[in-house]
Amino acid sequence: MSVSxxxxxxxxSAETLRRWDRNGKLVAIRRPDSKRRYxxxxxxxxxxxxxxxxxxxxxxxxxxxxxxxGDIEQNDRLRDPQREAHRAVREHFxxxxxxxxxxxxxxxxxxxxxxxxxxxxxxxRVLVIAPNLTIRDGIAEALDIASTECFWTKxxxxxxxxxxxxxxxxxxxxxxxxxxxxSDFVVTNIQQLASSADxxxxxxxxxxxxxxxxxxxxxxxxxxxxxxxxxxPSAKVVSLTATPFRTDRQELPGEIVYxxxxxxxxxxxxxxxxxSRSAAPSELYFTVTGEDKxxxxxxxxxxxxxxxxxxxxxxxxxxxxxxxEASIAECNQMRQRTxxxxxxxxxxxSIDHARQVRSIYQECGYRAEAISSDLDPDKQERILRxxxxxxxxxxxxxxxxxEGFDHPALSVAAIFRPYRSLAPYIQFVGRVMRVIHQNNAxxxxxxxxIVSHVGLNNEQRWTDFRExxxxxxxxxxAWTEGENGEARDGENDGGGEPRRFDQLPLVDSEIISHFLDxxxxxxxxxRVLDEILSHEIIPGVTLESVVGDREAFRAALIxxxxxxxxxxxxxxxxxxxxxxxxxxxxxxAERSQSVAARLLVDxxxxxxxxxxxxxxxxxxxxxxxxxxxxxHERVNDFIGIDPGMRGDISGDQxxxxxxxxxxxxxxxxxxxxxxxxxxx
Numbered sequence: 122m123s124v125s126x127x128x129x130x131x132x133x134s135a136e137t138l139r140r141w142d143r144n145g146k147l148v149a150i151r152r153p154d155s156k157r158r159y160x161x162x163x164x165x166x167x168x169x170x171x172x173x174x175x176x177x178x179x180x181x182x183x184x185x186x187x188x189x190x191g192d193i194e195q196n197d198r199l200r201d202p203q204r205e206a207h208r209a210v211r212e213h214f215x216x217x218x219x220x221x222x223x224x225x226x227x228x229x230x231x232x233x234x235x236x237x238x239x240x241x242x243x244x245x246r247v248l249v250i251a252p253n254l255t256i257r258d259g260i261a262e263a264l265d266i267a268s269t270e271c272f273w274t275k276x277x278x279x280x281x282x283x284x285x286x287x288x289x290x291x292x293x294x295x296x297x298x299x300x301x302x303x304s305d306f307v308v309t310n311i312q313q314l315a316s317s318a319d320x321x322x323x324x325x326x327x328x329x330x331x332x333x334x335x336x337x338x339x340x341x342x343x344x345x346x347x348x349x350x351x352x353x354p355s356a357k358v359v360s361l362t363a364t365p366f367r368t369d370r371q372e373l374p375g376e377i378v379y380x381x382x383x384x385x386x387x388x389x390x391x392x393x394x395x396x397s398r399s400a401a402p403s404e405l406y407f408t409v410t411g412e413d414k415x416x417x418x419x420x421x422x423x424x425x426x427x428x429x430x431x432x433x434x435x436x437x438x439x440x441x442x443x444x445x446e447a448s449i450a451e452c453n454q455m456r457q458r459t460x461x462x463x464x465x466x467x468x469x470x471s472i473d474h475a476r477q478v479r480s481i482y483q484e485c486g487y488r489a490e491a492i493s494s495d496l497d498p499d500k501q502e503r504i505l506r507x508x509x510x511x512x513x514x515x516x517x518x519x520x521x522x523x524e525g526f527d528h529p530a531l532s533v534a535a536i537f538r539p540y541r542s543l544a545p546y547i548q549f550v551g552r553v554m555r556v557i558h559q560n561n562a563x564x565x566x567x568x569x570x571i572v573s574h575v576g577l578n579n580e581q582r583w584t585d586f587r588e589x590x591x592x593x594x595x596x597x598x599a600w601t602e603g604e605n606g607e608a609r610d611g612e613n614d615g616g617g618e619p620r621r622f623d624q625l626p627l628v629d630s631e632i633i634s635h636f637l638d639x640x641x642x643x644x645x646x647x648r649v650l651d652e653i654l655s656h657e658i659i660p661g662v663t664l665e666s667v668v669g670d671r672e673a674f675r676a677a678l679i680x681x682x683x684x685x686x687x688x689x690x691x692x693x694x695x696x697x698x699x700x701x702x703x704x705x706x707x708x709x710a711e712r713s714q715s716v717a718a719r720l721l722v723d724x725x726x727x728x729x730x731x732x733x734x735x736x737x738x739x740x741x742x743x744x745x746x747x748x749x750x751x752x753h754e755r756v757n758d759f760i761g762i763d764p765g766m767r768g769d770i771s772g773d774q775x776x777x778x779x780x781x782x783x784x785x786x787x788x789x790x791x792x793x794x795x796x797x798x799x800x801x
Contacts, residue, residue: 184245184331185285185305191240191278198276200230200391202381203237209379210359211242220350220358220375224365226383227551228392231361232263235334236272238359239305245331246301248356249308250349252337255526257290257310260336264288264306291321298324315345322352329353335360363551364544383590384652387642390562392554393532393569396640396686397583398451400443400574403634407433407626414626418575418634425578429625431539434576435470437628438477441537445481447636448535448572450689452514455532458565464508465515466522466552467535473715475517478537480704482515485694493519522552529555532566536573543589546582568686575637583639591648638688644678653678702772709767709779713756717748720786724794736796748789755785 193199193207206223213221225231239247249264251257263272266282273279273286289300291309301307307330315322333356335346350358360375387394405421407414416424424430434440448465455463465487469475475491482489490504490513501521507513509528515535516522534553540546553569561567573579642649654665654674668674718728721744726732728745739747756778757763760770778785 184243186239186241186243186245186247188284189240189279189281189286191237191273192280193237193240193278196276196278199233199237199278201389202229202379202386202391203234206234206379206381207237207240207242210238213376213378214242214357217376218355218357220360221378222360222362222365222375224363224377224380225361226363226381226386226392226554228555229381229386230391231336232260233272233276234361235260235336236263237278238334239332240278243332243357246304246329247306247332247334248330248353249306249334250314250336250346251308251310254310256336257308259527261288261290261308264308301325301329311345311349315349322349325352327353328355330356332357332359337362364547382652383586384642384649388562388653388656390556390558390560390564390567393556393567394562394640394642395550395554395569395571396638397571397573397580398447398639399572399577399580399637400440400447400633401635401637402575402631405576405631406629408629413629421576425576428539431577432470433625433627434574435538436474436477436625438481439628439630440574440576441478442481442485443631443633444535444537444572444574445478445485445487446694447691448515448533449482449485449487449694450691451570451572452533454687454689455566455568461557461566462511462530463532463566464511464513464528464530465533465535466531466549467515467517468538468549469517469519470538472519473712474537475519476708476711479515479517480708482517483704484696484700486700487514489513489515489517491517491519492521494521526552527555528552529557531555532557532569534569534571536571536577536579539577540579540582543582543585546579547586550586565685580637580639587641591646591652633691636688636691640682640686642682644675644682650675650678698772702770702775705772705775705779706767706770709756709775709782712779712782713752714749716782716786717745717752719783720748720752720789721745723786723790724797726797732797733793736793751789752782752786755789756782759785 262268262270286305288306289304291313330353386392405416452463452465469478472493479489479491492504508516531553557566558564656664726744730744733744734742734747760774
């Protein structure tokens with residue numbers, strides 16, 4: 122077999138083929154990413170030849186999606202969006218080849234929908250692409266006919282599994298092309314399928330899949346996803362997402378053929394009913410260049426449009442404390458109502474900010490942990506295990522616990538950062554939408570609340586969220602096409618880069634006079650009332666047909682809502698001196714490491730070099746350890762203690778040192794910068 126023939130079979134260029142034996146036969150391939158992954162040519166060529174013959178053989182087994190009779194249309198074990206979306210996709214592909222998009226809220230059964238979509242629609246294999254391993258594994262379990270979690274078994278969509286559907290997972294460990302050829306579903310995550318190493322994608326013939334289902338389809342504008350869709354030009358493409366738009370304004374492929382609103386999902390009990398609660402100060406005080414500034418509530422609202430103001434509020438311990446106290450009040454009320462151990466998930470600007478927020482929760486008596494992608498994976502897993510075991514009350518995250526994270530006990534979303542784009546806001550709020558009691562809209566445990574501060578200006582995101590959900594299809598389409606999407610303004614990146622806390626004026630004090638309260642299912646909104654009245658109380662009979670006086674019904678709904686969700690009593694939480702000292706000392710140790718990292722950036726030094734160690738007489742330890750040691754020495758000098766005496770300092774001493782950390786690091790930079798430049 123020639124090089125060009127082999128390349129044609131494998132879907133790669135001839136230049137990627139390597140390592141010929143003395144007989145002139147290609148025995149292995151070395152991929153461009155320089156990882157030694159070898160695949161026998163004979164096996165690959167045989168696979169492609171067998172596949173080509175099988176596709177043209179008259180007696181080939183008919184697709185299970187054509188041959189099997191799936192109970193979908195009249196199956197009352199399926200949810201409304203699963204039946205309705207299946208019908209919409211079937212009708213769409215009956216006369217169109219354009220990609221289809223389904224807008225389905227989190228918690229409404231997207232995995233089940235993926236399970237039933239191909240029946241009566243796909244004429245061949247189905248490729249299911251997930252954005253991450255968590256979602257991939259959940260889908261694979263639902264599609265495994267041997268699993269107790271098999272969706273078709275639980276809902277009785279199928280009664281006979283002798284002919285499948287069979288499923289293969291591309292896991293990078295023990296999967297090959299023959300597994301895929303002999304399966305009806307192939308489930309993978311996008312990194313495995315279309316990574317730079319091209320481990321899998323080039324090996325599939327362009328007609329290998331008849332349908333491609335993309336979960337979390339708002340990612341599909343990225344090049345890795347587009348490359349995948351280009352590989353299979355004739356496949357029917359269906360994307361599922363709760364947020365049909367992107368912050369980078371790229372247009373998403375496909376026509377929205379079905380949309381299930383968050384409001385309808387709440388009324389059906391598929392997701393929690395949510396409301397928003399934001400702390401509103403009657404007076405807020407800054408100290409700027411030595412001058413005290415006082416702002417009224419109206420001035421705070423106006424200033425919240427300014428990026429510097431939002432960031433100042435976000436990083437201010439005073440404002441953070443009021444969000445903490447309000448979120449604890451909400452969580453405690455939920456717990457007292459039913460005895461269920463509801464928990465809080467918080468969103469912070471950065472790792473340092475997350476630790477600051479965590480410390481305030483700890484001071485207030487709530488067990489809290491901070492988590493970010495920078496943490497060691499084992500530490501991440503330990504924290505998540507404590508969350509699932511209800512060993513902590515609050516988890517403070519930095520761009521984590523997103524798509525696919527499922528923990529229904531999270532019922533309070535505490536927002537400590539400004540969201541300037543709608544998609545990440547909805548993704549975060551979605552973490553508190555998973556219901557505790559399925560299909561029970563009236564259960565008091567199926568309530569969620571979003572707590573924030575008006576100075577962060579997140580109320581606009583709440584308004585956008587409701588308008589997008591309750592308005593007509595044209596508005597949704599406008600967002601999908603990127604007409605109204607907001608670009609990120611740099612204040613939300615939340616990365617691990619070390620930052621200063623002393624370059625913005627922070628809030629000295631504020632007086633919280635009230636809270637801005639908004640409920641998602643607000644009966645005073647005619648669109649919500651229409652949705653409620655259109656609900657079928659029995660098949661074919663809507664609530665509207667039995668309600669006599671619309672306005673009297675509205676008033677009754679509002680009164681009932683107030684009784685079900687009384688306003689929690691907000692009060693300042695007293696902090697014990699011991700907890701305050703313990704957390705201040707812990708933060709001092711944590712921030713010292715972050716400030717040391719920033720110090721190296723200012724000096725232009727790498728963490729693993731030895732220049733600072735040499736200049737400071739710290740032996741041969743890496744620069745990072747030398748910088749941390751220098752910061753600790755400077756802190757001890759500031760407090761006036763000897764090394765090893767940190768356990769004896771007061772809370773006030775630790776807090777004062779914490780406030781001065783960035784300036785102490787500046788002193789170190791000023792001292793060693795001339796020395797280091799002289800050495801160079």
